Amino acid sequence: MELIRTGRVRLNGARARNPEAPVRLGKDRIEVDGKRAREGPKLYLMMNKPRGVVTTAKDEMDRETVYALLPKDLPWVAPAGRLDKASEGLLIFTNDSEWAARLTAPETHLDKSYHVQVGAVGDTSLLRKLEEGIRAEDGELLRAKQARLIRSGEKNSWIEMVLDEGKNRQIRRMLEALRIEALRLMRVAIGPLELGDLQKGCVRDLSAEEKNLLDRAMGMPDRGLQETRARPC
Numbered sequence: 001m002e003l004i005r006t007g008r009v010r011l012n013g014a015r016a017r018n019p020e021a022p023v024r025l026g027k028d029r030i031e032v033d034g035k036r037a038r039e040g041p042k043l044y045l046m047m048n049k050p051r052g053v054v055t056t057a058k059d060e061m062d063r064e065t066v067y068a069l070l071p072k073d074l075p076w077v078a079p080a081g082r083l084d085k086a087s088e089g090l091l092i093f094t095n096d097s098e099w100a101a102r103l104t105a106p107e108t109h110l111d112k113s114y115h116v117q118v119g120a121v122g123d124t125s126l127l128r129k130l131e132e133g134i135r136a137e138d139g140e141l142l143r144a145k146q147a148r149l150i151r152s153g154e155k156n157s158w159i160e161m162v163l164d165e166g167k168n169r170q171i172r173r174m175l176e177a178l179r180i181e182a183l184r185l186m187r188v189a190i191g192p193l194e195l196g197d198l199q200k201g202c203v204r205d206l207s208a209e210e211k212n213l214l215d216r217a218m219g220m221p222d223r224g225l226q227e228t229r230a231r232p233c
Contacts, residue, residue, distance in 0.1 A: 040075055044206040045093045048198040051184075055082040055091065066091065069201050080104055081190075084169065089114070089187035090195040093203075102218050103190075109164045110217060111145065113189040116171060119181035122149045122157030129178065130161065136173045144174070156183060191217040202233030 049055070053064050066079065070093070077093040080100035094100050102108060120126065126147075133143035142165075150158040163170055175182045188195045192213040198204060206214075215221070 040095075042096045042099075043075065043077055043094060044096065044099075044211050045070075045077065045203055046193065046195075046198065046206060047091045047093065047203045048195060048200050049083050049088050049091045050201045051086060051088045054085050055079050070203060081166075083187060084172075087185045087187065088200070089185075090190055090193070091187075092190065092193075092206075099220075102220065103214070104166070106166055108218050110191040111189070112163050112166070112187060112191075114161045114163070114171060115150065115184075115186045115188050116159050116161055116175075116182060117184040118157050118159060118175060119155065119183055120157060121155065122152045122159055126178075126180075127159070130159075130174060134174045134177045136177050140167070140173075142167060142170050142174045142177075144171075160188075190214075199233055204233070 047066065047069060049066060050069075053066055053069070055066050057065060057067050059065055063085070070077070075095060077095045078097075078100065080092040080094055080103045083089065083091055092100075092103065103110065127149060130144045130147040133141045136142050144161045145164045146160075146162040148160050150160050152158075161171055167173075171185060172182050186195075193206070193210055
């Protein structure tokens with residue numbers, strides 16, 4: 001990624017500046033210092049994104065980005081999907097652009113699960129509203145595929161919400177329409193891939209089993225075991 005930032009990489013003859021730019025492996029011509037780069041192994045990683053970090057390669061306001069948490073010697077990878085600055089949890093990175101496009105495509109309908117702490121006491125009425133649908137301030141109808149109460153206190157609650165639509169800031173917009181504050185929002189699963197016990201700010205490769213489970217969930221053929229390299233935090 002440092003090679004891209006310093007202008008030593010060209011993509012199809014043009015100087016590449018954005019590490020997040022999609023690349024069609026096997027089709028696009030990538031050059032480093034004027035020499036054609038050889039295609040390296042495909043990488044599939046997961047991160048437990050901390051709150052307050054932005055999902056971008058470079059931030060105009062000089063805020064910390066998710067790229068600061070990646071290993072320094074890592075080849076080019078880009079996030080497959082995003083989490084906003086205030087959100088945390090599971091984020092996937094890969095250099096396999098076609099696979100990432102399939103993962104994030106609306107028609108794939110991969111469930112994404114979130115744990116949300118809200119500034120309200122959760123009850124069956126709130127859960128029913130989330131599942132039946134809420135009209136956002138812009139008029140769009142938003143709904144959760146599933147909503148269940150994890151635990152509730154005197155003023156706050158934790159709710160698990162499962163989405164399969166992938167609309168921008170969907171959970172926050174739903175809660176804003178209900179005049180309920182989202183205190184914390186954490187993505188805990190994408191399809192069959194669970195965040196598990198990965199520590200905050202840490203990154204690791206997907207296991208062969210995790211990668212193949214995602215492939216099958218997306219309707220892709222099972223390619224057999226994928227070699228992975230452990231990346232301790």
